[in-house]
Amino acid sequence: MKSSITKILTTGLCAATLAFGTFSCQNDLLDPVPTTLYPQDIVFDTPARVLLQVNNLYAFVKVGTFLGGRVQVYGDVRANDFLNMRNNGVTALGVWNHTLTEQSQNDVVNTWAAGYLAINQINVFLAGLETNAAKLGATPFPANYVTTTAVNYQAEARLLRALSYYSLLQLYARPFIDGNGSKPGLPLRLKAEVDGTGNDLARSSVAEVYAQILADLNFAELNLPLTPATGVSAVTRAHRNTAIALKTRVYLSMGRYDDVIREANKLVPATAPYVAPTGVRHALNPSIAAVFAAPQETSESILSFPFTAQNAPGTQNQLAFYYRPRPRAMASTP
Amino acid sequence: MRGRILLFLLMVFAVMAHDLQAQDRTVSGTVLGSDGTAIPGATVIVKGTKLGASTDPDGKFSLSVPTTASALVFSYVGYDSKEVAIGNQSTINVSLKVNTTGLDEVVVVGYGTQARRDLTGSVASISGKEIATAPVQSFDQALQGRASGVNITTPNGVLNNPPVVRVRGVNSITLSSEPLYVIDGIPAFSGNSSAVGSVPNNPLGNVNPSDIESIDVLKDASATAIYGSRAAGGVILVTTKKGKKGQSRVSLDSWAGWSRPVRLFDVLNAEQYIGIKNEAVRNLNANRIALGQTGTNVEGFKPYLDASGNPVDTDWYDYIYRTGFSTSNTLNFSGGTEKTSYYTSVGYTNQNGMLEENEFRRISARLNLDHKLFRNVSIGTRVGYSNSRNQAPNSGSTAGGAFGTAGLGRLPLVLPPNVPARNPDGTYNTSGAGIGPGSNLEPTSSTGARLGINYYNPLVDLENNYFTSEGNEIQGSVYASWEIVKGLTARTSYGINNILFEDKSFNTPLAGDGFSTVGSASNFNRVNMRWNWQNTVQYDRTLGEKHNVSLLVGNEQQHTQTERWGATRTGVADAFLTNYQGTYTNIAAAGNFQGENYLLSYFGRLNYDFGKKYLASLNFRRDGYSAWANKWGNFYGASLGYILSEEEFWKNGPLTSAVNFLKFTGSYGEVGNSQGVDDFASLLTYENNLYGDNATLYFSNPGSPLLTWETSKKSDLGLTFGLFGDRVTGDLTYYRNLVDGLILRVPQAPSKGIPGAGPGDVGNVNNNSYLANVGSMRNTGIELNLRASPVQTTNFTWTVSGNFTTLKNRVLSLATEGQRIGTATSLETVNYTQVGRSVGELLAVPSLGVNPANGRRIIQKADGTVAQYNHLGGGWTDRATGLATAAPNQLVDGVYYGPTLPTYYGGFDNTFRYRSFDLGVFIQYSGGNYIYNGTKAGLHDQRFWNNAVDILDRWTESNTSGSWPRVVYGDNVSNGSALVMSNNVEKGDFARLRNVALGYSVKPSFLTTYNIASLRIYAQVQNAALITGYSGIDPEISTNSGTTANTGAGVDRNSVGQARTYTVGFNIGF
Missing domain, CATH: 2.60.40.4130 (Immunoglobulin-like)
Structure with a gap:
């Protein structure tokens, strides 16, 4: 009897060991690979994937909270062109009131966040182009990718960064003409932020921010393609004339009118037919209605942000919500 | 291998032969x-x-x-x-003799059972009988007040909304504070799983409460450590019924119930509404004129006449609430022989809530089998299948819905009563998305424009929109256990828990939320798949008569996959279409999600006692979890017990007749919390999105490469006693739970632009932060359970039991010095979490009431100024000087009201039996907490919204002691809509007559002639009465749910309360 108990014990032990042996094989399950999330080390692997990241820079700039709706509305609301009837805190009441209280629905805080989320996407992409330079110089990338396409992308990124800083400056700083840019401007973030470091950064002056904006736009003017490549929209992606056009606006805001004229002359000849002489042939459209009629891609459009049913600006951000005169749904009211 | 099996079989027979005597x-x-x-x-x-x-x-x-x-x-x-x-x-x-003490009852603990007498950990047990007849959707709802240390709140009255369950306080801030639910050994899915906001779906509602034998709640480190990294919030073990040897039984449980709303707010009728609103317009004009402006606002509130010429006076409650009828039937067969026992049941319940269009239906089946294959080898299975269908209207009571303009909790409070639901021609009264204004004009319009009402007509929503969530769940396991030698048992168990969800929503293009998108339909498909494999070896041995040793070692693996996909279609081809399958002009992907996690564990438990007098228990678990960067962690719990009454000197001493049982226990340990962490939280990731028609790829999450478990250090001191021959039994416990390494979002400079959500989701709290184990929090309190049988005669017995728990929660450290973490209730933030206070206290500016001199709201500012408000009549002024002063600000001038968690709670249960009658009276109580009654703020808002009737006691020239400020049209400040003020903060103490049940058991002598074994009929009332000073619908209402409930408790914003339910039923056994 005793020996058979020993045998049973041995059998049990063997079975147990066998079982435990199979368990350890499952250790790889401890590192599940997500099927829709990309690890950082593969995002510069193919030309197509890099292009997806370029598209993304536009996507972050055009969110409803930023240039996809709210920034335009806030510009008008601040200028006192609107009458406040509903006291609805969700729809720009804070901006209209010029109040800066810390609230869950806060126009002031959210617009700032949206602008800098876009700026960091741009900075992360620019840093990625540099750290992945070796990858971009080898297959599957074409031979001239580093010297042409990558530089074009850099220019697009810097144009969008300039646009973002310019838009934020209009809302969060004194105008340039007040003290010639000596007033406090924005924290000038130019490095990729991906971890918990780098929180401390003093505000640059308005002039310093404008200097960076102009540096970015000058780089963009030099390095953007004259006209977009085949298959790329001239309306929703930047090209050389986009940079020039934006520069006119920047100089206008700075009160540097001679520079405005200088830049504008690059786009609009002094004599008829007033069509841009180089690059995309921008011109005023004979019909103002046609400019806003679908597909909104006339030669008058210098840079537009596309929206689709799948890529909407979000509730109560859309321009039509504010500018279209008819009763409409209001999803929430505090 | 074959050799081994043969050997094994031989051994089995040998052992069996050995026992033949x-x-x-x-x-x-x-x-x-x-x-x-x-x-x-x-x-x-x-x-x-x-x-x-x-x-x-x-x-x-x-x-x-x-x-x-x-x-x-x-x-x-x-x-x-x-x-x-x-x-x-x-x-x-x-x-x-009937055992009243419960000291000999068997308590289910992790991976085994133990006698309560020998227990050194803290475990509360609830018998299935206590909850079987409760008219609930999921069993967790029925546990309210039943166990000490377990606080359960019903946050709203929508069917199958998960209750908020807290074992010994809030144990996390960003992760889940809910306990781990384990059903027959297999961890279950819990928490709201519906993709459609309006309809909640608690997967625990898939379990038929009638199938439950017992529920055990593991509370301290000693009891929970065996569940390691998932145990911080406690563990709730559910055991389903099994057949009993020698009894073959057929049993039918049926009940029918009627639910209706209680304590609804009294709002103004049409005539009162017109009077108050026009008075508010007159006051507004007076304010304007006093400032030298023109007072041209129109007294535009007018009666609207119906087809027969009578003024319309709509009671919106009539359209929204009803008496809902519910039924439930469970038929089960059970029995057993020496070798085999079985329990099988089928159940069907169809419940209609007090809200129109709120339904819950469950079809369930269960088969539990245990079979002795050989003398020392047993196999068995536990399998449950159920189909449950949840349907709810947009009640505005589920997560994120508080300020929706469609919420049915809110609509009857804001909609003008002088407006009909239908036009005289029978069509819906609508104007655009909102409801039509009847005869009312916009007071601020100089052109006679009709009043613009952005709230919806509830009838359109109720009759055309639907929100459903259907679940199909199969949950079960098979096991084999082999007693290798006497006392040594090996057991293996393999279980699955798969749920398939289909969630649907439809919004009509006629009006309401679907108006601007011209109708919308969404469908979502979600699959939860889990397998769980457990292997344990248990060895029980008595050495030298008095040393009892019990050793358990085991291994467990659990793999979980979650996938959801769906889409929203907008622009319906025709109002004829009412479902997703119809034709729409647009479609957009929605609700897509993919997750996977794996838990690999090794654990052990050693129980030792010497002569049933000195007890010790040691539990250990090592867990590897896929979501963390640092995969592995060790958890343990140890406890000691001393049964003084087992000592000879006690047994022979003078006290033994008074104190016949006395046990001291103590435990300490460290367990973890991983529940609710994102499956891929530690990874730096990129994701795809869209730029118009083009795809994008964006940096989506910085990841948290150092992230690991929250650690809960639990200590526990207990005393269990039996007095006067167990006539009175009870226990008293002190607990202390220090949660360390709380996972918090470490805030980053907003200019860094660290993403945490997709483009467009700018307000997401995950932006500009990353997760780290940085905070700490402490919960302390005592628990007391008492049970007594004051009267025990043949004809009459009275058993009384009660439990009482206290809780003190303190936040000890947060991510940064002086941090104040706000938790938003949709558009409003009332709860703030700060070091040195309880989580999520209410921050409100102190209201000093109404200035009798001029009828203005007065607020105490932090700088000492007393400010008063006059809407569009000078705004905020200093009461002392009359000069303008800055508006009070919640963050500057607010003071804390708290805690929002009850500081004490419990239950009190009486059971009386007289001959064949039984009467159960169960009271649940709770208190010490504050509630922000935001609903009250809305009910006194002076826009076109309707008001509570107490607004009639507003300040006027002739009523200078009025309790509400002078009404001024458009004023959303004075009563709290735009400013969180103490006027709307109330105490939350209450006692609720949760259940009263009267039953009659028909005499066996009468039944035997019809071959009936037992028959009991009963009638009961659920939520029969409520005693509270709280002025809202229900002091249990909690508008914030899910993880926001951790730090967002105690907010009542436009939610619907609990119903009162009357049920009658019977239980018949053959």
Whole structure:
């Protein structure tokens, strides 16, 4: 009897060991690979994937909270062109009131966040182009990718960064003409932020921010393609004339009118037919209605942000919500 | 391998043969209860052997006993065991006494069971009987007030909304504070799983409460450590029923119930509404004129006449609430032989809530089998299948819905009563998305424009929109256990828990939320798949008579996959279409999600006692979890116990008659919390999105490469006692839970632009932060359970039991010095979490009431100024000087009101039996907390919104002591809509008559002629009465749910309360 108990014990032990042996094989399950999330080390692997990241820079700039709706509305609301009837805190009441209280629905805080989320996407992409330079110089990338396409992308990124800083400056700083840019401007973030470091950064002056904006736009003017490549929209992606056009606006805001004229002359000849002489042939459209009629891609459009049913600006951000005169749904009211 | 099996089988027979002994006489008899009724299924064992039998349906037994046998031991669950010497008797009749102490009951602990007497950890047990007849959707709802240390709140009255369950306080801030639910050994899915916001779906509602035998709540480190990294919030173990030996039983449980709303707010009728609103317009004009402006606002509130010329006076409650009828039926068969026992059931319940269009339906089936394959090998299975369908209207009571303009909790409070739901021609009264204004004009319009009402017509929503969530769940396991040698048992169990969800929503293009998108339909498909494999070896041994050792070692793996996909279609081709399958002009992907996690664990438990007097227990678990960067962690819990009353000196001492049982216990340990962490939280990731028609790829999450478990250091000191021969029993426990390494979002400079959500989701709290284990928090309190039987006679018994728990929560550290973490209730933030306070206290500016001199709201500012407000009549001024002053600000001038968690709570249960009648009276109570009654703010808002009737006591020239400020049209400040003020903060103390049940058990003598074993009929009222000083609908309302409930408790914003439910039912057994 005793020996058979020993045998049973041995059998049990063997079975147990066998079982435990199979368990350890499952250790790889401890590192599940997500099927829709990309690890950082593969995002510069193919030309197509890099292009997806370029598209993304536009996507972050055009969110409803930023240039996809709210920034335009806030510009008008601040200028006192609107009458406040509903006291609805969700729809720009804070901006209209010029109040800066810390609230869950806060126009002031959210617009700032949206602008800098876009700026960091741009900075992360620019840093990625540099750290992945070796990858971009080898297959599957074409031979001239580093010297042409990558530089074009850099220019697009810097144009969008300039646009973002310019838009934020209009809302969060004194105008340039007040003290010639000596007033406090924005924290000038130019490095990729991906971890918990780098929180401390003093505000640059308005002039310093404008200097960076102009540096970015000058780089963009030099390095953007004259006209977009085949298959790329001239309306929703930047090209050389986009940079020039934006520069006119920047100089206008700075009160540097001679520079405005200088830049504008690059786009609009002094004599008829007033069509841009180089690059995309921008011109005023004979019909103002046609400019806003679908597909909104006339030669008058210098840079537009596309929206689709799948890529909407979000509730109560859309321009039509504010500018279209008819009763409409209001999803929430505090 | 074949050799091994053969060897194994041989051994089995050898062991069996070894136990065959000479058996040479028969003893028979009857086992009765003290009331004289037979006890079927009682166990009779020959003392010192494993020989035994169980009684038949008449309580009779017959058993062969060896000549050497000295005594028989009779036992049955719920009765005291009895030992009877055999002597020369061949017939032994015994009567067993009902056991009231519960000290001998078997408690389910992790991966095993233990007698309560030997327990050194803290475990609360609830019998299935206590919850079987409750008219609830999921069993967790029925646990309210039933166990000490377990606080359960019903946050709203929508069917199958998960209750908020807190074992010994809030145990996390960003992760889940909910306990781990384990059903028959397999961890279950819990929490709202619906993709459609309006309709909640708690997967625990898939379990038929009638199938539950017992529920055990593991609370301290000693009891929970065996569940390691998932145990910080406590563990709730659910055991389903199994067949009993010798009893073949058919049983039918049925009830029918009626639910209706209680304590609805009284709002103004049409005439009062018109009067108050026009008075507000007059006051507005007076304010403007006083400032030298023109007072041209129009007194535009006018009666609207119906087809027969009478003024419309709509009671919006009539359209929204109803008396909902519900039924539930469960049929089960159970029984068992020496070798096999079975329990099988089918159930069907169809419940209609007090809200129109709120329904819950469940079809369920269960099969539990246990079979003795050989003498020492058992196999078995637990399988449950259910289909549940949840439907709810947009109640505005579920997560994120508080300020929706469609919420049914809110609409009857804001909609003008002088406006009809239907036009005289029978069509819906709408204007654009909102409701039509009737005859009302916009007071601020100089052109006679009609009043613009952005709120919806609820009738359009109720009759055309739908929101459903349907779940199909299969949950079950198979096991085999092998007693290798006496005392050494190996067990393996493999279980699955798969749920398929289909969630749908439809919004009509006619009006409401679907108006601007011209109708919308969404469908979502979600699959939760989990497998769980457990292997344990248990060894029980008594050494040298008094050293009892029990050792468990085991391994567990659990793999979970979650996938959801869906889409929203907008622009319906025609209002004829009402579902997703129709044609729409647009479609956008929605709700897509993919997750996967894996938990690999090794664990062990050593229980030791010396002479049932000195007890010790040591639990250990090592977990590897896929979501963390640092995969592995160790968790443990240890406890000691001392049963003083087992000492000889006590037994012989003078106190023994008064104190017959006395046990001291203490435990300490560290367990973890991983529940609710994102499956891929530690990874730096990129994701795809869209730029118009083009795809994008964006940096989506910085990841948290150092992230690991939250650690819960739990200590526990307990005292268990039995007094006067167990007439009074109870226990008293002190607990202390220090949660360390709380996972918090470490805020980053907003200019860094660290993403945490997709483009467009700018307000997401995950932006500009990353997760780290940085905070700490402490929960302390005492728990007291008492149980007594003051009257125990043949005809009349009275049993009373109660539990009481205190809780003190303190936040000890957060991510940064002086951090104040706000938790938003949709558009409003009332709760703030700060070091040195309880989580999520209410921050409100102190209201000093109404200035009797001018009827303005007065607010105490932090700088000492007393400010008063006059809407569009000078705004905020200093009461002392009359000069303008800055508006009070919640963050600057607010003071804390808290805690929002009850500081004490419990339940009080009385059971009376008189002959065949039984009466149960169960009271649940809670208090010490504050509630922000935001609904009250809305009810006194002076826009076009309707008001509570108490607004009639507003300040006027002739009523200068009015309790509400002078009404001024458009004023959303004075009463709290735009400013969180103390006027709307109230105490939350309450006592609720949760359940009163009267039952009658038909006499067995009458039933036997019809071959019926038992029949009980009953009637009960759920939520029968509420005593509270709280002025809202229900002090339990909690608008914030899910993880926001951790730090967002105690906010009542436009939610619907709990229904009162009357049920009648019967239980019949054959």
